[in-house]
Amino acid sequence: MLRIHDLRVSVAGKEILQGINLEINPGETHAIMGPNGSGKSTLASVLAGRADYEVLGGEVSFMGKDLLDLAPEDRAREGLFLAFQYPVEIPGVSNANFLKAAVNEVRKYRGQEPLDAMEFLALMKDKAKLVEMDPSMLSRSLNEGFSGGEKKRNEIFQMAMLEPVLAILDETDSGLDIDALRIVAEGVNKLQNEHRSVVLITHYQRLLNYIVPDHVHVLYKGRIVKSGGKELALELEEKGYDWIKNEVAQAAV
Amino acid sequence: MNTTEEYTVDEKNGEIDILDEVTSREYQYGFVTDIEQEFAPKGLNEDIVRFISAKKEEPEFMLNWRLKAYRHWLTMKEPHWQNVQYAPIDFQDLHYYAAPKKKITLNNLDEVDPELRATFEKLGISLDEQKRLTGVAVDAVLDSVSVATTFKSKLAEKGIIFCSMSEAVKNHPELVEKYIGSVVPYTDNFYAALNSAVFSDGSFVYIPKGVRCPMELSTYFRINASNTGQFERTLIIADEDSYVSYLEGCTAPMRDEHQLHAAVVEIVAHTNAEVKYSTVQNWYPGDKDGRGGIYNFVTKRGICSGNNSKISWTQVETGSAITWKYPSVILKGDNSIGEFYSVAVTNNAQQADTGTKMIHIGKNTRSRIVSKGISAGKSQNSYRGLVRIGKRADNARNFSQCDSLLMGDKCGAHTFPYLEASNKTATVEHEATTSKIGEDILFYCNQRGISTEEAVALIVNGYCKEVMNQLPMEFAVEAQKLLAVSLEGSVG
Numbered sequence A: 001m002l003r004i005h006d007l008r009v010s011v012a013g014k015e016i017l018q019g020i021n022l023e024i025n026p027g028e029t030h031a032i033m034g035p036n037g038s039g040k041s042t043l044a045s046v047l048a049g050r051a052d053y054e055v056l057g058g059e060v061s062f063m064g065k066d067l068l069d070l071a072p073e074d075r076a077r078e079g080l081f082l083a084f085q086y087p088v089e090i091p092g093v094s095n096a097n098f099l100k101a102a103v104n105e106v107r108k109y110r111g112q113e114p115l116d117a118m119e120f121l122a123l124m125k126d127k128a129k130l131v132e133m134d135p136s137m138l139s140r141s142l143n144e145g146f147s148g149g150e151k152k153r154n155e156i157f158q159m160a161m162l163e164p165v166l167a168i169l170d171e172t173d174s175g176l177d178i179d180a181l182r183i184v185a186e187g188v189n190k191l192q193n194e195h196r197s198v199v200l201i202t203h204y205q206r207l208l209n210y211i212v213p214d215h216v217h218v219l220y221k222g223r224i225v226k227s228g229g230k231e232l233a234l235e236l237e238e239k240g241y242d243w244i245k246n247e248v249a250q251a252a253v
Numbered sequence B: 001m002n003t004t005e006e007y008t009v010d011e012k013n014g015e016i017d018i019l020d021e022v023t024s025r026e027y028q029y030g031f032v033t034d035i036e037q038e039f040a041p042k043g044l045n046e047d048i049v050r051f052i053s054a055k056k057e058e059p060e061f062m063l064n065w066r067l068k069a070y071r072h073w074l075t076m077k078e079p080h081w082q083n084v085q086y087a088p089i090d091f092q093d094l095h096y097y098a099a100p101k102k103k104i105t106l107n108n109l110d111e112v113d114p115e116l117r118a119t120f121e122k123l124g125i126s127l128d129e130q131k132r133l134t135g136v137a138v139d140a141v142l143d144s145v146s147v148a149t150t151f152k153s154k155l156a157e158k159g160i161i162f163c164s165m166s167e168a169v170k171n172h173p174e175l176v177e178k179y180i181g182s183v184v185p186y187t188d189n190f191y192a193a194l195n196s197a198v199f200s201d202g203s204f205v206y207i208p209k210g211v212r213c214p215m216e217l218s219t220y221f222r223i224n225a226s227n228t229g230q231f232e233r234t235l236i237i238a239d240e241d242s243y244v245s246y247l248e249g250c251t252a253p254m255r256d257e258h259q260l261h262a263a264v265v266e267i268v269a270h271t272n273a274e275v276k277y278s279t280v281q282n283w284y285p286g287d288k289d290g291r292g293g294i295y296n297f298v299t300k301r302g303i304c305s306g307n308n309s310k311i312s313w314t315q316v317e318t319g320s321a322i323t324w325k326y327p328s329v330i331l332k333g334d335n336s337i338g339e340f341y342s343v344a345v346t347n348n349a350q351q352a353d354t355g356t357k358m359i360h361i362g363k364n365t366r367s368r369i370v371s372k373g374i375s376a377g378k379s380q381n382s383y384r385g386l387v388r389i390g391k392r393a394d395n396a397r398n399f400s401q402c403d404s405l406l407m408g409d410k411c412g413a414h415t416f417p418y419l420e421a422s423n424k425t426a427t428v429e430h431e432a433t434t435s436k437i438g439e440d441i442l443f444y445c446n447q448r449g450i451s452t453e454e455a456v457a458l459i460v461n462g463y464c465k466e467v468m469n470q471l472p473m474e475f476a477v478e479a480q481k482l483l484a485v486s487l488e489g490s491v492g
Helices: A040-048 A072-078 A095-109 A117-130 A148-162 A178-191 A231-239 A242-252 B046-055 B060-074 B114-122 B152-156 B165-171 B173-179 B190-198 B439-447 B452-468 B473-486
Strands: A002-011 A014-024 A029-033 A053-062 A080-083 A090-094 A166-170 A197-202 A215-220 A223-228 B005-008 B037-039 B098-100 B136-142 B145-149 B161-164 B203-207 B216-222 B233-238 B243-251 B258-261 B264-269 B274-281 B293-304 B310-317 B322-325 B328-331 B337-346 B351-360 B366-375 B380-389 B397-407 B412-421 B427-437
Touching: A002 A040, A014 A040, A014 A053, A014 A223, A029 A040, A029 A231, A040 A053, A040 A072, A040 A080, A040 A166, A040 A197, A072 A080, A072 A095, A072 B439, A080 A148, A090 A095, A090 B452, A095 A117, A095 A148, A095 B452, A117 A148, A117 A178, A148 A178, A166 A178, A215 A231, A215 A242, A223 A231, A223 A242, A231 A242, B046 B060, B046 B190, B060 B173, B060 B190, B152 B161, B161 B165, B165 B173, B165 B203, B165 B233, B173 B233, B190 B264, B190 B293, B203 B216, B203 B243, B233 B243, B233 B274, B264 B274, B264 B310, B274 B293, B274 B473, B293 B310, B293 B337, B310 B351, B310 B452, B310 B473, B328 B337, B328 B366, B337 B351, B337 B380, B337 B452, B337 B473, B351 B366, B366 B380, B366 B412, B366 B452, B380 B397, B397 B412, B397 B452, B412 B427, B427 B452, B439 B452, B452 B473
Parallel strands: A029 A197, A029 A215, A080 A166, A166 A197, B136 B216, B203 B233, B216 B243, B233 B264, B243 B274, B258 B293, B264 B293, B274 B310, B293 B322, B293 B328, B310 B337, B322 B351, B328 B351, B337 B366, B351 B380, B366 B397, B380 B412, B397 B427
Antiparallel strands: A002 A014, A002 A053, A215 A223, B005 B412, B037 B098, B136 B145, B161 B203
């Protein structure tokens, strides 16, 4: 469903992604790991369409369409979802109102009737259970005054509401205590099916104990330098990133 | 104690392209009605004042009052303390009176000039009583003259007077003489003095003792003529135990030159009376480079003269090139309540310096201020508010909430709260926040499938809802749409 070919991207004149190749099929879970500054979050942002990134070259096709040609909202409506590393707060706009606007926009794009208030409420209650979210949080302003864990949980709740075909989780595990991590991971697992793919962007193997990936990729200096199965994550956990860095350095010699 | 807080976002180099593409949808009320009009010659002197008074067949007390105001105005200087900038106004280069030439029979709506009727239909204001299902009585004012007042006879059954100021001067001179200038004296300020000398029309409301006005009263102001100052004067008197909700709306044609609008509104609330005054101000704001637009220099003040009375101002300000107005409440009666709810939007080159004054004189008086400023484009938006607690005002309480929302990096939001407390038992609270609709928030919304325009509307409506909730239902919807239109194209 997603095919990235030789994607090169710069931010403020600096080339961050230097030729990414990646293919994700329906139902697969991929983990993208790597040290700080390797370009993981840049990849997530570029796929979602953030404005400050300049695509220097390469192609990305998503559900048969040229992803880079689509406006950010259309990428979302096509079924691409990004769980943000730092979700924003919007005072005065309730979680429920925000999601109602989002869900109905996506439905409109897909040629479906908008949900009325009752249907929407029922859907929301149903999905809130998935991430063990307190219903009171639905009427609160979006993310305002939420703890780090609550914000991340809210991201997964939004994912449940929007039912994407591809979900990119950008360091969703960071800042979570072990209980919150378990709840968030279980939420993601419940949302997995044969049509939905997940990309986990993370530093740590910890999250992968809960959400088991089919493929693990190591991103370093803007390139995927190593790919493997779930055991690669364990190897990284054990040996650290220096092992990869050394390998790359040796290959360059 | 005086405090001044200021938040400014300065122009930044390396601006992101999309924020530069600040475009504004064309003002949809910018048409001109082609009707024959009668003007007073340009300029201002005692003869013009006499001319206006004679045209309106006013009793002598009114002319004398106008002349006193005019002579006082001559001694005054134009104020410049506001946080706005504009070229000097040539007060001799304006017409002070313009009126549709055709004779209007005010008692029969069927005889309203079809052109005029069409003008108001175009604005969504039906002068046809049968067509108005919402139960709102309307006084329509074009340039200086009240064109028609609907539902007059129905209101008269309850003893309510709702008519144009001109009619009130003729038909209810004792009420006018007693109350005009009692809240805003002609000595009050430069523009109030000017208004007192040359005011042409406006609305007059009197609610008798014990009467709850059964419908919303509304005045719709429309500037049509060019080079004409518009000086309306509105007077609302709520006698003991009465209630009225009043709404004003306003639009103007698009013109390249600036037009002056200097209105005065006075409200008197007697014992146990309540007056709710709502404004949806949509004067032509000028184009995106700041050409044209209305100078909206207005004095609005109410007095809670009786115990347990209440005056509430709600304003949604989206138009005008420059707005400065401070709808105020003098809390004279014990236990009286003053409220001010405001949304002020500035976009492109607009400037607004607006806020309120709450003057606590009586015991246990309470005031509440909720101000929501929204700045977009390269506009400047200032909140200026005074809370004064007098010596006698035991246990007076004020709560102020002043929020600013910035869209983009080229606009400014400023807050100037002034507090003067002379009574130790008083409680005064002030809260202020500044937030910004930045790229982050918009991208987040986009990523959830919400387009930028919709995201702005969603955020702005959420931000303003506390104020919008104060508006009568049918106008809240209109105001919400107006907000969306005013900010269209302001980001992205």
